[in-house]
Amino acid sequence: MSEDYLARIGTLIRDARRHKSMTQNELALALGTSQSAVARIEQGKQNLSLEMLARIGECLDSEFVSLGHSGAQHLRIVGGTKLSGAIDVKTSKNAAVALLCASLLNRGRTTLRNLARIEEVNRILEVLTSIGVKARWLPDSNDLELVPPARLDLAGIDVDAARRTRTVIMFLGPLLHEYPEFQLPYAGGCDLGTRTVEPHMSALRPFGLNVTAHSGFYEARVDGDVTPGRPIVLTERGDTVTENALLAAARHEGVTVIRNASPNYMVQDLCFFLEKLGVRIEGIGSTTLTVHGRREIDMDVEYSPSEDPIEAMSLLAAAVVTESEITIRRVPIEFLEIELAQLELMGMKYDITQEYRSANGHTRLVDLTTIPGPLVAPTDKIHPMPFPGLNIDNLPFFAIIAACAEGTTMIHDWVYENRAIYLTELTKVGARVQLLDPHRVMIEGPTRWRATEVICPPALRPAVVILLAMLAAPGTSVLRNVYVINRGYEELAERLNALGATIETFRDI
Ligand SMILES: CC(=O)N[C@H]1[C@@H](OP(=O)(O)OP(=O)(O)OC[C@H]2O[C@@H](n3ccc(=O)[nH]c3=O)[C@H](O)[C@@H]2O)O[C@H](CO)[C@@H](O)[C@@H]1O
Numbered sequence: 001m002s003e004d005y006l007a008r009i010g011t012l013i014r015d016a017r018r019h020k021s022m023t024q025n026e027l028a029l030a031l032g033t034s035q036s037a038v039a040r041i042e043q044g045k046q047n048l049s050l051e052m053l054a055r056i057g058e059c060l061d062s063e064f065v066s067l068g069h070s071g072a073q074h075l076r077i078v079g080g081t082k083l084s085g086a087i088d089v090k091t092s093k094n095a096a097v098a099l100l101c102a103s104l105l106n107r108g109r110t111t112l113r114n115l116a117r118i119e120e121v122n123r124i125l126e127v128l129t130s131i132g133v134k135a136r137w138l139p140d141s142n143d144l145e146l147v148p149p150a151r152l153d154l155a156g157i158d159v160d161a162a163r164r165t166r167t168v169i170m171f172l173g174p175l176l177h178e179y180p181e182f183q184l185p186y187a188g189g190c191d192l193g194t195r196t197v198e199p200h201m202s203a204l205r206p207f208g209l210n211v212t213a214h215s216g217f218y219e220a221r222v223d224g225d226v227t228p229g230r231p232i233v234l235t236e237r238g239d240t241v242t243e244n245a246l247l248a249a250a251r252h253e254g255v256t257v258i259r260n261a262s263p264n265y266m267v268q269d270l271c272f273f274l275e276k277l278g279v280r281i282e283g284i285g286s287t288t289l290t291v292h293g294r295r296e297i298d299m300d301v302e303y304s305p306s307e308d309p310i311e312a313m314s315l316l317a318a319a320v321v322t323e324s325e326i327t328i329r330r331v332p333i334e335f336l337e338i339e340l341a342q343l344e345l346m347g348m349k350y351d352i353t354q355e356y357r358s359a360n361g362h363t364r365l366v367d368l369t370t371i372p373g374p375l376v377a378p379t380d381k382i383h384p385m386p387f388p389g390l391n392i393d394n395l396p397f398f399a400i401i402a403a404c405a406e407g408t409t410m411i412h413d414w415v416y417e418n419r420a421i422y423l424t425e426l427t428k429v430g431a432r433v434q435l436l437d438p439h440r441v442m443i444e445g446p447t448r449w450r451a452t453e454v455i456c457p458p459a460l461r462p463a464v465v466i467l468l469a470m471l472a473a474p475g476t477s478v479l480r481n482v483y484v485i486n487r488g489y490e491e492l493a494e495r496l497n498a499l500g501a502t503i504e505t506f507r508d509i
């Protein structure tokens with residue numbers, strides 16, 4: 001076995017042992033070996049026979065090693081217990097990815113403080129470093145420093161990493177000022193059905209960008225003589241479309257007006273960051289943005305993105321489904337107000353503190369304590385809207401909350417082709433979910449959650465919803481292939497464990 005494998009297995013064994021609250025001595029006794037041998041195994045310094053691996057697996061009650069697959073991560077959840085205590089909401093995935101793309105506008109050093117350490121960020125970092133950006137995490141922190149090269153090596157782009165996220169599409173806005181011709185791999189990401197690209201193209205055409213698609217790549221050509229003479233009217237109030245237009249406008253020397261802009265949280269974070277880069281923006285938080293761009297941006301800048309409203313909603317749903325009182329700290333209240341109003345209609349009670357500011361100096365935060373109690377189904381269907389509206393990414397959490405409420409709830413996901421379909425996976429954990437058509441599900445509660453084994457659907461929020469149901473289901477459940485969850489949440493299992501959940505991580509090797 002290679003040293004790399006041995007080290008990885010060693011770490012898995014150590015984690016599984018700690019999860020069972022066993023000492024190295026106790027494991028050694030159970031295996032009939034010495035404590036020093038266990039220490040060597042955990043450090044990856046001991047060759048292991050298959051038989052020994054199987055015995056360790058038995059002692060730790062953990063099939064953390066399952067041969068024949070390639071490194072997929074899974075969770076084992078012992079559910080049915082209540083959560084308690086307090087948890088901090090981390091900064092958002094969606095702001096992080098926008099800011100990473102925005103760092104390409106700046107020739108100087110960009111430091112992003114307290115960034116979420118999630119797989120989506122890792123993928124974009126792989127892409128950025130493949131084209132020559134120097135990126136490093138500052139010691140003992142979630143602070144990331146980025147310094148671009150004088151010239152990006154676009155031909156060297158890590159195509160595999162780029163195809164695993166949709167974010168690469170947001171390279172178009174920053175790149176079009178510097179590179180008259182370039183190629184980018186098609187955007188990928190969660191499988192939520194076809195997602196639009198055309199609105200990005202029409203938002204960027206006024207900056208001279210023309211894109212054709214050829215065998216898996218966007219071929220971009222930029223006509224430097226074309227500049228936006230009129231307001232850019234977005235055909236969809238999309239978040240990343242608005243961000244792409246902002247990224248292009250930031251280095252357009254002159255004034256760009258963007259109408260039907262999304263005022264959502266990640267767009268606001270991007271605006272605040274661009275302002276730090278010296279780009280003046282009027283109308284932040286509204287649907288008309290007036291951007292005073294700068295031809296050159298070359299400065300050392302720091303920014304802290306704000307807290308993730310979708311993570312806050314996920315934690316709220318965890319409290320509801322496990323009937324727990326927990327305190328969720330650092331909730332970006334402006335972006336959760338409608339969700340809370342909807343929950344109040346369903347009978348949910350909670351306490352909130354006075355508001356305070358996020359580290360970006362703008363976003364309003366509160367600490368929210370959930371008060372367990374019975375819920376009833378709402379009279380009307382629950383459906384999302386562009387901000388200010390119930391966030392589309394929060395809709396799946398209403399499915400699981402509806403499953404806890406007395407009565408029948410209709411959930412209408414008009415936005416994504418596939419997301420509502422994945423909610424039917426909740427039937428595996430005991431929910432009564434009926435698919436009416438590809439966009440609407442009817443959910444009948446309350447639910448007696450049932451422990452089981454499920455493979456994550458290929459979509460972030462529906463996968464988290466299953467995890468939360470498993471927290472509520474008495475007994476042991478297994479959730480397989482949780483990469484999709486790690487794409488958007490930092491150490492979710494560990495943080496839920498700190499609230500009293502019992503979730504063990506194991507991997508194929
Ligand atoms: C990195 C990031 O920030 N991702 C978010 C962003 O993705 P992103 O901005 O990429 O979302 P899309 O552009 O894919 O839009 C989502 C869907 O909504 C439709 N649509 C959107 C706006 C509108 O006014 N009309 C309309 O029909 C689009 O056609 C598409 O089918 O916004 C989505 C919708 O909030 C969120 O789920 C994603 O988490």
Ligand SMILES: C=C(OP(=O)(O)O)C(=O)O
Nearest residue numbers: 166189190393460461488
């Ligand atoms: C759909 C989502 O994000 P993305 O745009 O990264 O796929 C999400 O965050 O739920």
